[in-house]
Amino acid sequence: MEEYNSLREIAQKIEDSNKKVTLLYAFNTTGKTRLSMEFKNLVNEIRDDEVIKHVIYYNAFTEDLFSWN
Numbered sequence: 001m002e003e004y005n006s007l008r009e010i011a012q013k014i015e016d017s018n019k020k021v022t023l024l025y026a027f028n029t030t031g032k033t034r035l036s037m038e039f040k041n042l043v044n045e046i047r048d049d050e051v052i053k054h055v056i057y058y059n060a061f062t063e064d065l066f067s068w069n
Contacts (some may be wrong), residue, residue: 007031011039 004010014022036056045052
């Protein structure tokens with residue numbers, strides 16, 4: 001298992017994977033929202049003084065789509 005020192009490193013690993021969709025799920029208070037915000041800051045671009053935003057979706061409803069044992 002790889003070890004990371006920061007959320008930025010994990011966000012960079014996700015971006016480097018070049019996947020169209022990455023689904024992250026974990027228990028409450030594990031840092032999912034903080035990681036998604038770090039990823040958002042990493043992938044948003046500035047072109048010709050315009051911010052190009054990429055879609056980051058996170059919602060408590062998504063948690064209901066999974067069953068936890």
